[in-house]
Amino acid sequence: MLQKARTENADTPQAPSGQLVLTLAGICKSFPGVRALSDVSLELYPGTVTALIGENGAGKSTLVKILTGIYQPDEGTIRLGGREVFFATAYDAHRAGITAIHQETVLFDELSVAENIFLGHAPRTRLGLIDRARMNREAGTVLERIGAAIDPQARLRDLGIASKHLVAIARALSVDARIVIMDEPTAALSHKEIEELYELIERLKAEGKAILFISHKFDEIFRIADRYTVFRDGECVGAGLISKTNHDALVRLMVGRPVGQIFPKRKAEIGPAVLTVSGYSHPTEFADIGFELRRGEILGFYGLVGAGRSELMQALFGITKPSRGAVRIDGEVAVIRSPAEAIRRGIVYVPEERGRQGAIAGLPIFQNVTLPSLSRTTRHGFLRLAEEFKLAREYTSRLDLRAASLDQDVGTLSGGNQQKVVIAKWLATAPKVIILDEPTKGIDIGSKAAVHAFMSELVAAGLSIIMVSSEIPEILGMSDRVIVMREGRIAAEFAREGLDAETLVRAAAGIAGEMPPMPDASTPAPLQGP
Amino acid sequence: MSETTQRFIPDRLESRWTSLLKSWETLLVAVAVFVFVVNALSSPYFLNAWNLSDATFNFTEKAMIAMAMALLIIAGEIDLSVAAIIALASTAMGLALQYGAGTPELVLVGLFVGLACGAFNGWLVTGFGLPSIVVTIGTMSLFRGIAYIILGDQAFTGYPADFAWFGQGYVWWVISFELVLFALVALFFGVLLHCTGFGRQVYAIGNNPTGALFSGVRVARVKFVLFLMTGLMSGLAAICLTARLGSTRPSIAFAWELEVVTMVVLGGVNILGGSGSIPGVFIAAIIMGLVTFGFGLANVPGIVMSIFTGLLLIAVIGAPILWHRLRGEKTLP
Numbered sequence: 015m016l017q018k019a020r021t022e023n024a025d026t027p028q029a030p031s032g033q034l035v036l037t038l039a040g041i042c043k044s045f046p047g048v049r050a051l052s053d054v055s056l057e058l059y060p061g062t063v064t065a066l067i068g069e070n071g072a073g074k075s076t077l078v079k080i081l082t083g084i085y086q087p088d089e090g091t092i093r094l095g096g097r098e099v100f101f102a103t104a105y106d107a108h109r110a111g112i113t114a115i116h117q118e119t120v121l122f123d124e125l126s127v128a129e130n131i132f133l134g135h136a137p138r139t140r141l142g143l144i145d146r147a148r149m150n151r152e153a154g155t156v157l158e159r160i161g162a163a164i165d166p167q168a169r170l171r172d173l174g175i176a177s178k179h180l181v182a183i184a185r186a187l188s189v190d191a192r193i194v195i196m197d198e199p200t201a202a203l204s205h206k207e208i209e210e211l212y213e214l215i216e217r218l219k220a221e222g223k224a225i226l227f228i229s230h231k232f233d234e235i236f237r238i239a240d241r242y243t244v245f246r247d248g249e250c251v252g253a254g255l256i257s258k259t260n261h262d263a264l265v266r267l268m269v270g271r272p273v274g275q276i277f278p279k280r281k282a283e284i285g286p287a288v289l290t291v292s293g294y295s296h297p298t299e300f301a302d303i304g305f306e307l308r309r310g311e312i313l314g315f316y317g318l319v320g321a322g323r324s325e326l327m328q329a330l331f332g333i334t335k336p337s338r339g340a341v342r343i344d345g346e347v348a349v350i351r352s353p354a355e356a357i358r359r360g361i362v363y364v365p366e367e368r369g370r371q372g373a374i375a376g377l378p379i380f381q382n383v384t385l386p387s388l389s390r391t392t393r394h395g396f397l398r399l400a401e402e403f404k405l406a407r408e409y410t411s412r413l414d415l416r417a418a419s420l421d422q423d424v425g426t427l428s429g430g431n432q433q434k435v436v437i438a439k440w441l442a443t444a445p446k447v448i449i450l451d452e453p454t455k456g457i458d459i460g461s462k463a464a465v466h467a468f469m470s471e472l473v474a475a476g477l478s479i480i481m482v483s484s485e486i487p488e489i490l491g492m493s494d495r496v497i498v499m500r501e502g503r504i505a506a507e508f509a510r511e512g513l514d515a516e517t518l519v520r521a522a523a524g525i526a527g528e529m530p531p532m533p534d535a536s537t538p539a540p541l542q543g544p
Numbered sequence: 545m546s547e548t549t550q551r552f553i554p555d556r557l558e559s560r561w562t563s564l565l566k567s568w569e570t571l572l573v574a575v576a577v578f579v580f581v582v583n584a585l586s587s588p589y590f591l592n593a594w595n596l597s598d599a600t601f602n603f604t605e606k607a608m609i610a611m612a613m614a615l616l617i618i619a620g621e622i623d624l625s626v627a628a629i630i631a632l633a634s635t636a637m638g639l640a641l642q643y644g645a646g647t648p649e650l651v652l653v654g655l656f657v658g659l660a661c662g663a664f665n666g667w668l669v670t671g672f673g674l675p676s677i678v679v680t681i682g683t684m685s686l687f688r689g690i691a692y693i694i695l696g697d698q699a700f701t702g703y704p705a706d707f708a709w710f711g712q713g714y715v716w717w718v719i720s721f722e723l724v725l726f727a728l729v730a731l732f733f734g735v736l737l738h739c740t741g742f743g744r745q746v747y748a749i750g751n752n753p754t755g756a757l758f759s760g761v762r763v764a765r766v767k768f769v770l771f772l773m774t775g776l777m778s779g780l781a782a783i784c785l786t787a788r789l790g791s792t793r794p795s796i797a798f799a800w801e802l803e804v805v806t807m808v809v810l811g812g813v814n815i816l817g818g819s820g821s822i823p824g825v826f827i828a829a830i831i832m833g834l835v836t837f838g839f840g841l842a843n844v845p846g847i848v849m850s851i852f853t854g855l856l857l858i859a860v861i862g863a864p865i866l867w868h869r870l871r872g873e874k875t876l877p
Binding site: 331333352353354356357363365370371372373374375376377380381384385386388389391392395396397403407410411415417418419420421422439 | 553554555556557739740741742743744745747748750751752754755756757758759760761762818819
């Protein structure tokens, strides 16, 4: 009863215009060893966009899965238009008018647009066959409604990524949905497409749909949402009207403390060169790369997607084979043909694709951490579990990992905690150079700050970091030097001081105009003009 | 102390004994006991040391291969050519016999052919990145095809008497050489999989080959070694089987790959890779042996045994999935 009173308190002061469509109350959901949601409540109103905010692992995805019938809550009630409902399957939720647009929607390349939109609920003729004419007509209507000029009979594979996204939205709207869930819908969209999406959301609002909008981007939330609900550690910590809150207040709710500086100031002594790369080339991905990384330095690599940054890093890590060029570690020539050799030489790589390349789901946390360090935790090839747990504990505790036990399957952790396991795994090898490929992509603001603070700690301890990032604030905030790559080549190199976003973007895009001269003469520059 | 961490994360939530009790292996032991009791009650000849000893010959050769196959399947690969390797190795031993080879040479030839066939499979899979199921279906026909070309409808016979010891000899009382060999092989692979860094890498590869590669595991090398070992075990099985039968026909060990894979899967190894244990496969081998023997005592025709094996394979692949469903867990999101 006490909880109920609290929930009402949180919301009644800002009485919304419309009447409730959906109410969740006292929802609890546990997984083995983890309490994903405890006593969570949520209200959605017609014609209103409610933003769901929270760090990775706060329980947002679990809630979406409960709303769409993929998970069933352990406790609590879901009311739809005042009537209590129970979704045993995803189909039940679908029929109740709840539809979700995910970040990465599953569509079928070989089917037509109309078939994609109506897959599973296509209109039928009396004989039970699919009524193509009606399906194409209705698909046209739905597409028109969202303002998408797409031929319903076109094959999906012939469409661009943005059009595909619109098809996904049309699919979600083809059922007469009352509640639309959007899970980071803008993650894969360009600026212009995002604007179009906003317009679409406005239109849906006007139609009286209740929208649950999940996003990490605050500008987006303030632009489009009317209400907000904040989750932290599986609990509902605040809700209300967007117009009555501000950026800082939301961040505080989200992380439970004020986030001071996202990019912490740090003082690391820059020492001699640790890694020297010269004339490094690959048949197709990059050419004539030369740079130097010094002890205690963070070297940023900026560039557009496809500039060859990840490919270069993977070559340094021994995944792909370069055609020419030399790598020196501490002045000694190093030929690296495999990740195993790279690790032995002290170079490690935290990949961009966490799920596929980073964590090994199915293995417990401690085994993930010790995998590259087995030569140290084994004796004559035999495992020593006590050593493994010791090593795993040492490094995971430094990163403040949150897990039920070290024996827990990594696959059951949230994205942010998986990233912590991956980083712990590499630190346990005691590397000299750590390459971070988009280290904070898709990570919430709290974890981001933690990763950045940790990077500062590492360089202070004498490590060197190469950071590949597409986020300009991160590049500007964290790097000592920045190398910009374009079309597989080094386009420019800058020192941190006096560098601004515009200069970076110009260099990355190769916009005509004179390249600024090297601002710091003391920086060793193996740079030939572009 | 305050520096350590605010949240203490325990090593494990439940003791290893608790998890052992809830494991598939425990269930298998119960099944083995059940089959044993049923056999003992239904046939008066079952509870006889010599008869039981005979029963072990039903599975020891296949089970040796199953041990190596278990590691291969855990690593996400498979070798369907194992029975064909037996045929080729046995044929090669027969040929060597024609050229006057003695027992030591015969053994070496058998092991060498097995190793070479395994190397060929491993080379095709790791060197060219081909899927092992396709490669080994191909080499299955290839290896046995060579045996047929060499032998036609003939058979090699006349193996030396001391060679027969590998398939018919007893180490002590009713304990056959094959049984001892199988126990040693099982011990070797059990230790290799569960107690060494190599075994850990096998699990890592099976769960996520890309992730394993990015963690510094030499994925191709590990897989190649696993194919080598499976080939070697097939060669070893070829020696035992040839010695036991005293002859080589090209149809020797026909369709054994099915039974080997069944043993491995019954033992709790995930057919998609990533999990499983040697003790599980060990008990599964004994169960298969007991069932075959029981059927034999009851005069059940061989074709029924084959039907049983097929149904068992489907059941053990289906059972874990149904088990998870019954417990309300979703296998995939």
